[in-house]
Amino acid sequence: MSALREVAPGVRVIALETPTLPPATHTNTYVLGEREVILVEPASPRRREQGRLLDALFDAGLEVRAIVLTHHHLDHIGAVERLVAELRVPVWAHAETAERVPFAVDRALVEGEQLDDDRGRAWRVLHTPGHAPGHVCLRDDEATLIAGDMVAGVGTILIEPSEGSMARYLASLTRLSTEAALLLPAHGDPLPHAPRVLEHYVxxxxxxxxxxxxxxxxxxxxxxxxxxxxxxxxxxxxxxxxxxxxxxxxxxxxxxxxxxxxxxxxxxxx
Ligand SMILES: [Zn+2]
CATH class of the missing domain: 1.10.10.10 (Winged helix-like DNA-binding domain superfamily/Winged helix DNA-binding domain)
Structure with a gap:
Protein backbone atom coordinates (compact mmCIF):
# COMPACT_ATOMS: atom_id res chain seq x y z
CA MET A 1 0.00 0.00 0.00
CA SER A 2 1.28 3.43 -0.86
CA ALA A 3 2.34 5.67 2.01
CA LEU A 4 0.62 8.47 0.11
CA ARG A 5 -3.08 8.87 0.77
CA GLU A 6 -5.42 10.59 -1.70
CA VAL A 7 -7.46 13.31 0.04
CA ALA A 8 -8.95 15.02 -3.02
CA PRO A 9 -8.75 14.32 -6.76
CA GLY A 10 -5.09 14.74 -7.70
CA VAL A 11 -4.03 15.58 -4.14
CA ARG A 12 -2.14 13.07 -2.02
CA VAL A 13 -0.77 13.50 1.47
CA ILE A 14 1.84 12.05 3.78
CA ALA A 15 2.04 13.17 7.42
CA LEU A 16 5.58 13.44 8.77
CA GLU A 17 6.52 13.68 12.42
CA THR A 18 7.78 17.18 13.23
CA PRO A 19 8.70 19.31 16.25
CA THR A 20 5.41 21.21 16.11
CA LEU A 21 3.03 22.81 18.60
CA PRO A 22 1.34 20.13 20.79
CA PRO A 23 -1.12 18.46 20.67
CA ALA A 24 -0.19 18.26 16.96
CA THR A 25 2.72 15.89 16.30
CA HIS A 26 2.87 15.80 12.50
CA THR A 27 2.93 18.13 9.51
CA ASN A 28 1.23 17.14 6.25
CA THR A 29 3.19 17.19 3.02
CA TYR A 30 0.79 17.49 0.08
CA VAL A 31 1.60 16.08 -3.34
CA LEU A 32 -0.13 17.86 -6.24
CA GLY A 33 -0.41 16.22 -9.65
CA GLU A 34 0.12 12.79 -11.09
CA ARG A 35 3.76 12.04 -11.98
CA GLU A 36 5.75 15.28 -12.09
CA VAL A 37 4.41 16.63 -8.87
CA ILE A 38 4.49 19.81 -6.85
CA LEU A 39 5.41 19.08 -3.24
CA VAL A 40 3.87 21.41 -0.65
CA GLU A 41 6.08 21.80 2.41
CA PRO A 42 8.29 18.80 2.98
CA ALA A 43 8.36 19.58 6.67
CA SER A 44 10.30 17.23 8.86
CA PRO A 45 13.86 17.95 10.04
CA ARG A 46 14.14 14.30 11.18
CA ARG A 47 16.18 12.08 8.88
CA ARG A 48 14.00 9.03 9.41
CA GLU A 49 10.90 11.00 8.43
CA GLN A 50 12.68 12.51 5.44
CA GLY A 51 13.55 8.94 4.41
CA ARG A 52 9.88 7.98 4.63
CA LEU A 53 8.98 10.85 2.32
CA LEU A 54 11.70 10.01 -0.20
CA ASP A 55 10.68 6.34 -0.16
CA ALA A 56 7.02 7.23 -0.65
CA LEU A 57 7.84 9.42 -3.66
CA PHE A 58 10.11 6.77 -5.12
CA ASP A 59 7.63 3.91 -4.55
CA ALA A 60 4.89 5.89 -6.30
CA GLY A 61 7.21 6.64 -9.23
CA LEU A 62 6.95 10.40 -8.73
CA GLU A 63 9.31 13.12 -9.84
CA VAL A 64 9.27 16.37 -7.93
CA ARG A 65 8.98 19.45 -10.13
CA ALA A 66 9.07 22.04 -7.38
CA ILE A 67 8.71 22.53 -3.65
CA VAL A 68 6.15 25.09 -2.47
CA LEU A 69 6.22 26.53 1.05
CA THR A 70 3.14 27.96 2.75
CA HIS A 71 5.34 29.85 5.23
CA HIS A 72 8.71 29.83 6.96
CA HIS A 73 8.06 28.11 10.31
CA LEU A 74 10.49 25.36 11.30
CA ASP A 75 7.80 22.65 11.35
CA HIS A 76 7.12 23.38 7.65
CA ILE A 77 10.58 23.55 6.08
CA GLY A 78 12.66 20.87 7.81
CA ALA A 79 13.25 18.58 4.83
CA VAL A 80 13.70 21.26 2.17
CA GLU A 81 17.50 21.44 2.17
CA ARG A 82 17.91 17.67 1.94
CA LEU A 83 15.38 17.39 -0.88
CA VAL A 84 16.98 20.23 -2.80
CA ALA A 85 20.39 18.57 -2.40
CA GLU A 86 19.19 15.10 -3.38
CA LEU A 87 16.53 15.84 -5.99
CA ARG A 88 17.83 19.19 -7.33
CA VAL A 89 14.42 20.81 -7.31
CA PRO A 90 13.55 24.51 -7.10
CA VAL A 91 11.84 26.07 -4.08
CA TRP A 92 8.90 28.43 -4.55
CA ALA A 93 7.63 30.70 -1.77
CA HIS A 94 6.38 34.21 -1.07
CA ALA A 95 9.10 36.89 -0.84
CA GLU A 96 8.31 37.44 2.86
CA THR A 97 8.97 33.74 3.41
CA ALA A 98 12.15 33.80 1.33
CA GLU A 99 13.56 36.44 3.70
CA ARG A 100 13.04 34.15 6.67
CA VAL A 101 14.37 30.76 5.56
CA PRO A 102 18.00 29.59 5.75
CA PHE A 103 18.15 28.48 2.10
CA ALA A 104 17.60 29.99 -1.35
CA VAL A 105 14.11 30.44 -2.77
CA ASP A 106 14.14 30.17 -6.56
CA ARG A 107 10.81 31.72 -7.39
CA ALA A 108 8.82 34.36 -5.48
CA LEU A 109 5.13 33.50 -5.43
CA VAL A 110 2.71 36.41 -5.66
CA GLU A 111 -0.99 36.81 -4.97
CA GLY A 112 -3.18 35.67 -7.84
CA GLU A 113 -0.62 33.79 -9.89
CA GLN A 114 -1.39 30.34 -11.19
CA LEU A 115 0.60 27.13 -10.78
CA ASP A 116 -0.40 24.34 -13.14
CA ASP A 117 0.05 20.76 -12.09
CA ASP A 118 0.74 18.00 -14.61
CA ARG A 119 -2.97 17.10 -14.73
CA GLY A 120 -3.66 20.55 -16.14
CA ARG A 121 -5.23 21.69 -12.90
CA ALA A 122 -4.63 25.31 -12.01
CA TRP A 123 -3.68 26.17 -8.43
CA ARG A 124 -4.15 29.83 -7.60
CA VAL A 125 -1.76 31.43 -5.08
CA LEU A 126 -3.57 33.32 -2.32
CA HIS A 127 -1.46 35.52 -0.04
CA THR A 128 -2.98 35.08 3.41
CA PRO A 129 -0.79 36.90 5.99
CA GLY A 130 -1.49 36.89 9.72
CA HIS A 131 -0.04 33.66 11.08
CA ALA A 132 3.14 34.55 9.18
CA PRO A 133 3.81 37.55 6.91
CA GLY A 134 4.50 35.43 3.82
CA HIS A 135 1.78 32.84 4.34
CA VAL A 136 0.19 31.56 1.13
CA CYS A 137 -2.58 29.07 0.37
CA LEU A 138 -3.22 27.30 -2.93
CA ARG A 139 -6.74 26.95 -4.30
CA ASP A 140 -7.93 24.90 -7.26
CA ASP A 141 -11.02 25.39 -9.43
CA GLU A 142 -13.09 23.17 -7.16
CA ALA A 143 -12.23 25.38 -4.17
CA THR A 144 -9.98 22.79 -2.57
CA LEU A 145 -7.57 24.81 -0.46
CA ILE A 146 -4.09 23.86 0.64
CA ALA A 147 -4.51 25.81 3.87
CA GLY A 148 -1.10 25.67 5.59
CA ASP A 149 -1.43 27.09 9.09
CA MET A 150 -4.59 29.13 8.53
CA VAL A 151 -6.62 26.40 10.27
CA ALA A 152 -5.75 23.10 11.92
CA GLY A 153 -7.42 19.70 11.96
CA VAL A 154 -5.65 19.08 15.26
CA GLY A 155 -4.40 21.67 17.75
CA THR A 156 -4.69 25.45 17.39
CA ILE A 157 -3.13 28.17 15.27
CA LEU A 158 -0.83 30.43 17.24
CA ILE A 159 -0.67 34.10 16.30
CA GLU A 160 2.67 35.09 17.71
CA PRO A 161 2.96 38.87 18.22
CA SER A 162 6.54 39.34 16.99
CA GLU A 163 5.74 38.28 13.41
CA GLY A 164 2.08 37.45 13.38
CA SER A 165 -0.81 39.88 13.21
CA MET A 166 -4.24 39.11 14.64
CA ALA A 167 -5.89 41.76 12.46
CA ARG A 168 -4.34 40.40 9.27
CA TYR A 169 -5.09 36.80 10.32
CA LEU A 170 -8.78 37.62 10.82
CA ALA A 171 -8.90 39.43 7.47
CA SER A 172 -7.29 36.43 5.76
CA LEU A 173 -9.74 33.98 7.39
CA THR A 174 -12.69 36.13 6.28
CA ARG A 175 -11.35 36.33 2.76
CA LEU A 176 -10.90 32.54 2.56
CA SER A 177 -14.45 31.90 3.79
CA THR A 178 -15.75 33.01 0.39
CA GLU A 179 -13.09 31.17 -1.60
CA ALA A 180 -12.75 27.67 -0.14
CA ALA A 181 -14.91 24.57 0.11
CA LEU A 182 -12.51 21.89 1.38
CA LEU A 183 -9.62 22.85 3.68
CA LEU A 184 -6.45 20.76 3.63
CA PRO A 185 -4.53 21.95 6.69
CA ALA A 186 -0.86 21.40 7.51
CA HIS A 187 -1.80 19.65 10.73
CA GLY A 188 -4.59 17.07 11.02
CA ASP A 189 -7.29 15.75 8.71
CA PRO A 190 -9.11 17.53 5.87
CA LEU A 191 -11.84 19.92 6.98
CA PRO A 192 -14.94 19.99 4.73
CA HIS A 193 -17.53 22.80 4.96
CA ALA A 194 -14.81 25.44 4.77
CA PRO A 195 -17.03 28.53 5.11
CA ARG A 196 -18.48 27.18 8.36
CA VAL A 197 -15.05 26.24 9.74
CA LEU A 198 -13.55 29.61 8.82
CA GLU A 199 -16.48 31.55 10.27
CA HIS A 200 -16.11 29.53 13.46
CA TYR A 201 -12.40 30.45 13.62
CA VAL A 202 -13.22 34.15 13.25
ZN1 LIG B 1 3.24 27.99 11.36
Missing part, protein backbone atom coordinates in the same frame (compact mmCIF):
# COMPACT_ATOMS: atom_id res chain seq x y z
CA UNK A 203 -16.00 33.97 15.85
CA UNK A 204 -13.72 32.13 18.27
CA UNK A 205 -11.02 34.83 18.01
CA UNK A 206 -13.54 37.64 18.34
CA UNK A 207 -15.04 35.94 21.41
CA UNK A 208 -11.55 35.86 22.93
CA UNK A 209 -11.10 39.50 22.05
CA UNK A 210 -14.26 40.41 23.92
CA UNK A 211 -12.98 38.46 26.93
CA UNK A 212 -9.90 40.71 26.83
CA UNK A 213 -12.15 43.79 26.85
CA UNK A 214 -14.29 42.33 29.67
CA UNK A 215 -11.22 41.56 31.79
CA UNK A 216 -9.86 45.10 31.35
CA UNK A 217 -13.27 46.57 32.12
CA UNK A 218 -13.64 44.49 35.30
CA UNK A 219 -10.09 44.82 36.62
CA UNK A 220 -8.90 48.17 35.30
CA UNK A 221 -5.40 48.69 33.94
CA UNK A 222 -3.61 45.32 34.07
CA UNK A 223 -0.34 43.72 33.13
CA UNK A 224 -0.23 40.94 30.56
CA UNK A 225 0.60 38.23 33.15
CA UNK A 226 -2.42 39.21 35.24
CA UNK A 227 -4.74 39.10 32.23
CA UNK A 228 -3.82 35.58 31.08
CA UNK A 229 -5.72 33.66 33.84
CA UNK A 230 -8.72 35.97 33.38
CA UNK A 231 -8.93 35.68 29.60
CA UNK A 232 -7.94 31.99 29.44
CA UNK A 233 -9.83 30.74 32.51
CA UNK A 234 -11.25 28.00 30.26
CA UNK A 235 -7.77 26.67 29.38
CA UNK A 236 -5.44 24.63 31.61
CA UNK A 237 -2.53 26.59 33.17
CA UNK A 238 -0.06 24.45 31.20
CA UNK A 239 -1.02 26.31 28.02
CA UNK A 240 -0.89 29.80 29.56
CA UNK A 241 2.67 30.56 28.38
CA UNK A 242 1.50 30.03 24.77
CA UNK A 243 -1.79 31.77 25.54
CA UNK A 244 0.19 34.81 26.72
CA UNK A 245 1.58 35.20 23.19
CA UNK A 246 -1.87 34.96 21.68
CA UNK A 247 -3.19 37.44 24.24
CA UNK A 248 -0.46 39.90 23.33
CA UNK A 249 -1.45 39.57 19.67
CA UNK A 250 -5.05 40.41 20.65
CA UNK A 251 -3.84 43.44 22.64
CA UNK A 252 -1.80 44.71 19.70
CA UNK A 253 -4.94 44.54 17.56
CA UNK A 254 -7.04 46.30 20.21
CA UNK A 255 -4.41 49.06 20.44
CA UNK A 256 -4.43 49.44 16.64
CA UNK A 257 -8.24 49.51 16.72
CA UNK A 258 -8.03 52.40 19.22
CA UNK A 259 -9.81 50.43 21.97
CA UNK A 260 -6.86 49.87 24.33
CA UNK A 261 -3.84 51.90 25.42
CA UNK A 262 -0.51 50.57 26.56
CA UNK A 263 0.81 52.50 29.56
CA UNK A 264 4.17 51.16 30.72
CA UNK A 265 3.67 47.45 31.45
CA UNK A 266 -0.09 47.92 31.83
CA UNK A 267 -2.93 47.78 29.36
CA UNK A 268 -6.09 49.82 29.81
CA UNK A 269 -9.41 50.16 28.04
CA UNK A 270 -10.07 53.49 26.40
Missing amino acids: AHRLARESKVRDALRAHGPSELAALVPLVYADAPPTVWPIAALSLEAHLVKLIDDGDVVHDGPRYALL
